[in-house]
Amino acid sequence: MSDDKIEELRALINAPTPQSDSAATQRSARFISTPQCYAGFDLFGLIEDGGPPLGLGGVENEVAPYPYVSLPQYDNATLDDRQQALVQAKLDNVFDYAKLRGAVVHGNVRCDDVQNAKDWRYRGGLEEQEYNFNVDDADADFVGVRLFEGTIAYLGKNFVAIVLSQNIAQKFLDLLAVVYSSVADNNFERISIEIIDPILLTFPNRKCNSVEELDFYPDFCPSHPEYDARIKQWPKAPYDNDFRSDDLVGWLMTAAPTPVFNYLKPFTDHMKNFPMTNDKFKRVPGFEADDLDQAMAEGRLFILDFKDFQEETVAARNWDNFGARLHAGIALFALPTNSNTLKTVAIQPTQHPIGNSFWDGIGWTLANIFGYGGNTQPPSKIVTPADNYWAWQMAKNAITTMTSMAAVVDHLSTHVYLGPIPVAYFRNIPNQHPLRALLDTHLMALVTNNHTGIFEVGAPLVGPDIVYNNPYNGLLTGAIQRLSGFSSVTFVNATVRRKDQYHFFEQSTPFDRMNDPSFAQIGDYPQHDDNRLMPIIKEWVDGYLRLYYHSDQDVTNDTELQAFLYETTHDGRVRGFPDEARSIEELVDIVSRIVYWMSVNHGFTSLASFMKLGALGFYRDHPIEPTHPYSERDWLNVCPPMNVGAGLFFFSRIFTDLPEDWHRSLGKYPKGQFKHDPNVYPLLDVFQSQLQSLDNEIRDKNADRRWAYDLRMPSTITVSPWN
Known part of the structure; x- marks a missing residue:
């Protein structure tokens, strides 16, 4: 790339010069922006310095504490207010049966209930008693996994090979034009994360020439002072060297x-x-x-x-x-x-x-x-x-x-399966109900993420425009169309079909493989052996609910609760969901399973990011002849092209990793979530301590395994489907 082209690039993105003290330079603590990581060649650092703050980390906002909570039958002070709120809630939150055939979706993502549930919200100050597992979810400087950063790092690592590709300078300019135009207006109320097309534009559409080119994990400079903080956000698969x-x-x-x-x-x-x-x-x-x-x-x-x-x-x-x-x-x-x-x-x-x-x-x-x-x-x-x-x-x-691909279908199908639950929840459970403080965090972002992932990218979440568009062109479904062996129509139909196979109780009842003589013979089965979370969740939920429900009659007389359960089953059509609860024990079981579905059953490993094995497409149209003298070149040809592999890798990071352990993980609640009732905190301390102990046990077990497995570790399980 010539000096003139570098200057053209700088002008295009309005990047600071190396001597600049611009705000872009000052605000940037971006990892690969220092020249020492590129031995004096600072073009990629300059791009990162001026780069858009696209990343996973989410927003944290302050809201008022919950009001004094009580069951509706005992609310003599604010009963009129909560009844009026429910009238409005039923107007705002509606079940829509027409947007996606075979699925029930929220028909109004612009309403306050959905908008207030899409971000991590602390209540009453950051000094509250919730233990944070030594991770600050309110860190203003933390923007999460920087997807653009990884793209530039891969480009730098393979620059010589890539620069020899045809029209690379123009392709790189096209990348920057697309990325920067998508965030130029700083309108973050609009979903504008367009990551796939820029990557497909930038990298050559050719098969990789080596295993090294299939390694899209960023390689950062180990001497950089922020190395540990940055590299842990790009964890390699534990089997990377043994694939x-x-x-x-x-x-x-x-x-x-x-x-x-x-x-x-x-x-x-x-x-x-x-x-x-x-x-x-x-x-x-x-x-x-x-x-x-x-x-x-x-x-x-x-x-x-x-x-x-x-x-x-x-x-x-x-x-x-x-x-x-x-x-x-x-x-x-x-x-x-x-x-x-x-x-x-x-x-x-x-x-x-x-x-x-x-x-x-x-x-x-x-x-x-x-x-x-x-x-x-x-x-x-x-x-x-x-x-x-x-x-x-x-x-x-x-x-x-x-x-x-089956795992990706499974993952999104749980989103579709669970989607009606928050609709019924917001329609029937007001802020004064004790379930709100317990379940709000576990339902966080489910509706908006379903909207973004399944429905058209660019469709606004607020404002007067049309809310829902094409369910086959969402952030996820549109990417599948470009990058996998399924069309987006096939993919969406597969997720809806898979959704219909779930049962609320069956898929939230941990499987004991030792009850099967065949499975019992397998020495280590981490998917099942490490899954000891339901009893811990159930103890926490039981203690919390018994603060407010003192008898089975309290459960049967809770009209708001009973309406929530009934609507989820009959209007939301969530297969296997109970339409009533008649005892504290039944209620504890139902609520525990909601927490389990929204967290434990939402896990996703990084196999889809592992292009040496986990690509969403197999690039061979011919049969495999067992005795044919194939070569490594033939194997490389079944792997994705460079641009598609990069697109798959960086896109899949949205769904497979927390920015770091214990960041909005199971057991985490926003600061002040339970400020309205200090009696909750001793129970929460026990819950978090048990999760920490289980996490440590699994880490010790993983140390003795050939390959570590983190899908059942509380520290890597999201507290809700927020990612």
Whole structure:
């Protein structure tokens, strides 16, 4: 890039010169803005100094404390006020059945109830008694994970390779023009985070030439004084150095990317569409002396079958998704004799095996020449570790890519499933009700995040404009359209379909794998073994509610509570949600499950960010031939192109990481949340202490594991679906 082009770049973004004392320089404590990280080449530092403050951290505002809380049947002082407030609440908060087919959404995100619930709000001062786990959620200088920072860091790390790409100078200017124009008016009441197109514009649309180019995690200068603070916000996957390990795929099944991801099942019968043979099984290293049927009889075989996604994977794709596909694959896992470590033994990338007839052979030959195209029954062969090394690596990518997409579908579908709960809640529970102080924080941002993620980017959250637009062009759904093997229509339909499979009680009842003889044989199953949160949540909720409900009659006579439960079930159509509570015990159970759904069941690991395995698209239209002499180049070709990989990586950070441990995590409440009732604080202290102890226990356990698993750690679980 010439000096003239650098000057043009500076002029375009109004960047300060190295000697400038401008406000942009003064306000910036941005990490990679110091020349020492680039050995004197400060262009990227200059860009960061003038960069837009786009990041995850959220806003914290002060509001008045809650009024004196009481049940409606005992409110003699403010009953008229709370009844009038509920009349208005029912006008403001409405169930809408038409915006997204098959889902119930909030029909008025501009109302005060929704607007007041979208930010972290402290009540009455920052000196209040809530323990903050040594993390200040009100830090004005903390803007969270800086997505733009990571983009520039990757550009700097691979500058030589990227700069050789065609028209790179113009592409980089296009990036800055798009990014800066999106925030130039400083109108932060408008959703204007456009991150995908700038990245796709900037980086070359070519396949990566090495594993290093697939590593989109920023590399910062370790000597920088803020290194520790910055690098911890870009945590690498614990398996980053071991992604080739065959054991990793099996571990991902026991350390699932979402809490509701339970696709692994015991393999108890042979499958017609998965013709695994004993010969194939015995060729797998470690199973030479084993027997397939004996392993099945002993409960040592497990199957991962994505048949539920078959229709989505063969549905019409969009034309601008850079060639990505997804395959509804099948994978077989096994425990060797005298071992409790799950091994990956076979993968069939699609649901349809190749047959033995003459015409099957002709079809296989044509598919290898021309690709699958629009074939709704794409054939494939079973691949094992005993086959060509790179064929096996490609097969693993095919199954982990589907694992990643299934997790994304799971995650967003919980948003859609839970969406009606705050509608019914705001309609029926006034500020004077004790549930408000307990549940407001757990419902924070659910409505606005559903609106932003599913509905059109750029649609205002306030003002007179149309509130809802195209549900297939939201921040998430629009990105899926560009970056994955699904169209946005396919993706949204998949989330709505998956949402209909949830049950309020079933998916919030922790699974005890030790009740199943097959699962009990697996040595470590962190998804289930680490999930000890429900009893802790239940103790906290029980203590809190008994401050206000002194008998079962108090529960049955609480008309506001009963209306909330009834509307959630019948108007919100939340499957499995109870339409009434008749005892304190029932109420504690219901409220505990609401907290569990909004926090524990909202977790999401970083697999979708791991482009070596977790990309949302598999970039190969042809079958994998187990014996073909593939090369690493062939494997790199199934990974996403550089610009798409970057887009997927940086975009997925919005959904997978807290800015740091204990930042608005489970157990955190804004300062002053319970100022109205000091009796809450001893209970809160116990709750937070138990969470801290569990978190420490899981950290100790992770230290002895091959790969750490943080999805069940309280410190990394969001207190609500705010991200």
